[in-house]
Amino acid sequence: MQLSERKEKILAAVIEHYIATGEPVGSKTLLEFLNIPVSSATIRNEMAELSRLGLLEQPHTSAGRIPAQSGYRYYVDRLMNRYELPLNEKRLIEARLSTAGGEPQQILEQAGQVLAEITNCAVVSTTPCDDNAVIRRVELVPLGTRTVMMVMLSSSGILKSRVCRTDSELNMELIETFYNIVSQHFIGKSASEVSMALIQTLALSLGSKSLAISPLLVTLSDLAQLTEQTQLLLEGQSNLLNYSDYPNAYELLEFLRRSDPLTNLFSNHKSQGDASVLIGKENLFRELQESSVIFSNYSVSGKESGTLGIIGPTRIDYARLIPSLKYLTEIVGNIMSDTLED
Amino acid sequence: MQLSERKEKILAAVIEHYIATGEPVGSKTLLEFLNIPVSSATIRNEMAELSRLGLLEQPHTSAGRIPAQSGYRYYVDRLMNRYELPLNEKRLIEARLSTAGGEPQQILEQAGQVLAEITNCAVVSTTPCDDNAVIRRVELVPLGTRTVMMVMLSSSGILKSRVCRTDSELNMELIETFYNIVSQHFIGKSASEVSMALIQTLALSLGSKSLAISPLLVTLSDLAQLTEQTQLLLEGQSNLLNYSDYPNAYELLEFLRRSDPLTNLFSNHKSQGDASVLIGKENLFRELQESSVIFSNYSVSGKESGTLGIIGPTRIDYARLIPSLKYLTEIVGNIMSDTLED
DNA sequence: ATTAGCACTCTCATATTCAGAGTGCTAACT
DNA sequence: AGTTAGCACTCTGAATATGAGAGTGCTAAT
Numbered sequence: 001m002q003l004s005e006r007k008e009k010i011l012a013a014v015i016e017h018y019i020a021t022g023e024p025v026g027s028k029t030l031l032e033f034l035n036i037p038v039s040s041a042t043i044r045n046e047m048a049e050l051s052r053l054g055l056l057e058q059p060h061t062s063a064g065r066i067p068a069q070s071g072y073r074y075y076v077d078r079l080m081n082r083y084e085l086p087l088n089e090k091r092l093i094e095a096r097l098s099t100a101g102g103e104p105q106q107i108l109e110q111a112g113q114v115l116a117e118i119t120n121c122a123v124v125s126t127t128p129c130d131d132n133a134v135i136r137r138v139e140l141v142p143l144g145t146r147t148v149m150m151v152m153l154s155s156s157g158i159l160k161s162r163v164c165r166t167d168s169e170l171n172m173e174l175i176e177t178f179y180n181i182v183s184q185h186f187i188g189k190s191a192s193e194v195s196m197a198l199i200q201t202l203a204l205s206l207g208s209k210s211l212a213i214s215p216l217l218v219t220l221s222d223l224a225q226l227t228e229q230t231q232l233l234l235e236g237q238s239n240l241l242n243y244s245d246y247p248n249a250y251e252l253l254e255f256l257r258r259s260d261p262l263t264n265l266f267s268n269h270k271s272q273g274d275a276s277v278l279i280g281k282e283n284l285f286r287e288l289q290e291s292s293v294i295f296s297n298y299s300v301s302g303k304e305s306g307t308l309g310i311i312g313p314t315r316i317d318y319a320r321l322i323p324s325l326k327y328l329t330e331i332v333g334n335i336m337s338d339t340l341e342d
Numbered sequence: 343m344q345l346s347e348r349k350e351k352i353l354a355a356v357i358e359h360y361i362a363t364g365e366p367v368g369s370k371t372l373l374e375f376l377n378i379p380v381s382s383a384t385i386r387n388e389m390a391e392l393s394r395l396g397l398l399e400q401p402h403t404s405a406g407r408i409p410a411q412s413g414y415r416y417y418v419d420r421l422m423n424r425y426e427l428p429l430n431e432k433r434l435i436e437a438r439l440s441t442a443g444g445e446p447q448q449i450l451e452q453a454g455q456v457l458a459e460i461t462n463c464a465v466v467s468t469t470p471c472d473d474n475a476v477i478r479r480v481e482l483v484p485l486g487t488r489t490v491m492m493v494m495l496s497s498s499g500i501l502k503s504r505v506c507r508t509d510s511e512l513n514m515e516l517i518e519t520f521y522n523i524v525s526q527h528f529i530g531k532s533a534s535e536v537s538m539a540l541i542q543t544l545a546l547s548l549g550s551k552s553l554a555i556s557p558l559l560v561t562l563s564d565l566a567q568l569t570e571q572t573q574l575l576l577e578g579q580s581n582l583l584n585y586s587d588y589p590n591a592y593e594l595l596e597f598l599r600r601s602d603p604l605t606n607l608f609s610n611h612k613s614q615g616d617a618s619v620l621i622g623k624e625n626l627f628r629e630l631q632e633s634s635v636i637f638s639n640y641s642v643s644g645k646e647s648g649t650l651g652i653i654g655p656t657r658i659d660y661a662r663l664i665p666s667l668k669y670l671t672e673i674v675g676n677i678m679s680d681t682l683e684d
Numbered sequence: 685a686t687t688a689g690c691a692c693t694c695t696c697a698t699a700t701t702c703a704g705a706g707t708g709c710t711a712a713c714t
Numbered sequence: 715a716g717t718t719a720g721c722a723c724t725c726t727g728a729a730t731a732t733g734a735g736a737g738t739g740c741t742a743a744t
Contacts, residue, residue: 026737041687044738062694062737102491102505141479141495144683149444149501151493153483159491161501163444163681237579238595249591253580339505341486368706383718386707404706404725 458578
């Protein structure tokens with residue numbers, strides 16, 4: 001579908017006006033906005049045409065027009081002028097992110113907060129998922145005679161910990177043995193290689209020490225799973241309450257809280273390079289059909305590894321939010337890459 | 343103020359009915375609920391009296407009565423029959439908490455989620471604040487030639503980490519030196535003892551190594567602050583959207599997100615032993631005047647160290663929620679204590 | 685192709701009405 | 715003195731009506 005230049009101008013104006021005000025736009029209002037030397041009647045004719053094409057719709061006979069879903073789509077794909085962040089804002093964002101603390105979760109949390117503030121939307125992000133990630137280090141910190149905290153760091157920079165309680169007292173010898181096993185069998189291995197089978201054969205080979213060390217190995221395996229799992233972070237939920245577009249925000253917020261569906265959405269839809277936009281019913285989840293999702297991957301060390309996404313009503317300022325999102329993914333990727341290598 | 347037994351029965355019935363339905367209660371409705379052999383007229387007279395005493399109020403002349411703030415207070419202090427959790431639910435909760443992972447934050451996060459589910463309210467909690475907490479362990483994990491991740495564990499079980507970038511390359515010798523400094527000057531010390539002055543004198547005494555090690559010391563100090571700061575966790579915010587009592591939930595959720603005021607509230611109001619209840623305007627924060635806050639401290643190793651709180655509309659089921667909260671604080675305290683010593 | 689003009693439609697805010705719920709008071713009763 | 719039946723009174727909230735206003739689509743003229 002290719003529209004005349006004038007139709008495109010009108011479509012864009014309707015969308016931009018509706019995004020700004022939330023009110024249906026009539027031919028007269030449009031006249032002021034647009035500086036085309038035509039009358040409102042002509043605009044009405046054009047709008048009628050755009051309605052017939054399914055790009056605009058009317059809430060009722062005598063209201064103005066609002067964008068239809070495919071209207072937004074046309075706009076996002078062809079009409080929109082991206083509105084870059086001003087440089088000083090960029091610097092401000094960088095400053096805030098650099099104080100985050102360096103761990104992926106910490107960085108994403110900060111990034112999510114910043115993005116939520118800029119966009120007035122909810123922001124979700126997934127921790128880096130690196131298929132080649134391996135266990136980098138395992139540390140045991142004694143808490144009591146029979147409890148230790150185990151800390152695991154993966155090569156992707158993810159740090160996880162768990163407290164483990166053993167049946168018998170943990171002396172230096174046992175801890176030594178555990179460290180030996182770890183460095184022989186686990187360091188440099190991926191999480192999937194830490195199978196229950198391996199754990200069991202190792203436990204068996206330990207003889208009398210088995211009783212004390214098995215719980216540690218089980219915890220190790222748990223941790224390996226944890227570091228591998230992508231985690232979903234959510235920020236700025238309450239922003240969504242400001243949009244009248246959501247009569248029952250509860251359902252939406254609950255949906256966002258359940259992290260599985262979104263994690264799925266993001267892993268299925270890889271945005272190659274540019275940001276992806278899913279508008280309204282393009283989202284297959286019932287709870288998101290009134291919303292748009294804009295998301296984009298960040299790359300750590302040149303490899304796409306996680307996603308940052310913005311969720312808001314279909315009536316969001318795509319032209320402004322997409323560049324903001326792109327910028328954040330870029331920064332997040334840079335910071336994470338910097339941390340991991342040099 | 344001491345009410346007659348009948349007045350008390352009526353007050354309790356009004357409150358319980360209102361809590362259950364959210365509708366003002368009239369004399370007729372009350373008649374069915376109460377099995378006192380009197381007529382509705384008598385009940386009306388009694389209710390009029392209760393209104394005069396400021397325990398009940400009317401939304402308008404011809405609606406039923408709803409509890410006034412001091413009505414709730416009287417109810418909570420004297421009338422309420424606490425409704426204990428059934429044993430099987432208790433077991434269920436214990437099971438969920440035991441899989442949490444052992445770190446205070448992880449435990450509190452789980453506890454918050456469980457409590458939010460049971461209560462249909464928002465739940466806040468503060469991480470243990472132990473004035474005697476000291477630095478227990480500091481660990482350095484090299485990430486690149488000039489970046490390390492520093493992990494700090496405090497004696498209260500709090501684990502924090504930060505990535506630190508140094509100006510010069512970190513060789514084994516430097517790391518060794520750092521560890522020596524740490525064990526000599528920092529292990530066993532409280533966060534407040536990690537002063538900037540100390541850091542600076544230490545840095546000066548290092549001579550040529552100063553340049554490389556200073557950033558590490560600064561990070562160490564940051565981490566010490568972090569482990570000492572009580573952190574506020576929030577769960578179940580979206581539950582509050584289900585109450586018609588909140589016309590603008592946005593303001594409330596934003597208030598909860600800003601953690602300072604609540605942290606203050608909790609540290610000023612120590613609940614000695616039993617749970618504390620703040621009803622409506624008893625909360626001095628404007629944003630909470632339509633809400634009630636129920637909170638109680640949990641004790642780690644016999645010492646009150648953190649708080650768990652429930653936030654909902656004034657019209658919440660105090661009789662059920664208070665025991666639930668008490669139970670959760672007990673469990674949380676137990677688990678944390680178990681982790682730290684044996 | 686564009687436009688002025690106009691009848692038509694639909695919403696939204698406002699006003700009106702009315703049944704229903706619940707009260708407080710009075711007077712009678714135990 | 716405490717209780718109760720009865721009743722007038724008040725207020726809400728739902729239902730209905732009304733009208734201004736906004737915006738459209740169509741027609742006929744340019």
